[in-house]
Amino acid sequence: MGKSDPRVVRTKQLILDAFTDLIQEKDFKNITVRDITEKATINRATFYMHFTDKYDLLDSTLLEGFRENLKKRLYCHELLNKRSLGNLLLVMCQYHQELSEGCRRNYQSLGEHFQSKMIEELQNVILHLLENKHHGKEEYQSIATALSWGIYGAAYNWNKDGRKIPAEQLVEQLVPVLENGLRDYYKETV
DSSP states (O other): TTTTSSSHHHHHHHHHHHHHHHHHHHHHHGHHHHHHHHHTTTTHHHHHHHOOHHHHHHHHHHHHHHHHHHHHHHOTTOOOHHHHHHHHHHHHHHHHHHHHTTTTHHHTTTHHHHHHHHHHHHHHHHHHHHHSSTTOOOTTHHHHHHHHHHOOOOOOHHHHTTSSHHHHHHHHHHHHHHHHHHHHHTTOOO
């Protein structure tokens, strides 16, 4: 059976749905593979055909949602520019908002895990956008690192502080800084 086999897709969705329900009911550290398989009405061997453990399932759940939202806003041959930076920040804001609302019980306790996975994913996306314009330049790793931490941190703080302004307004404020640095933001020499 291949990954596109309807039975495989359906079983994986059962696991994801069970996990999503469980993570809203109890702390992640207390969720076991047995809990997931019972809720999904599958056996453990079936679970392990799809995921190595509950952390792999968590990562898959987090990254798939993020990637799906990115696909709606970025094109595969897009370059790193004002538009793509804004879209990355919007997607990250949406990610934090949905995660904190859908996973209230676990949002803080899994923060470090979320952070490292999402920053790594952002770095990869930014590197890809940079390489679309400048093929294979190694110095772009530092740029991708700085931008990914900045985007993640800005979205995290926006969510943590209660989303006092719309995400679009945050993008309007921060993209000039991300795109051109502080000098252009303040319109003077820093």
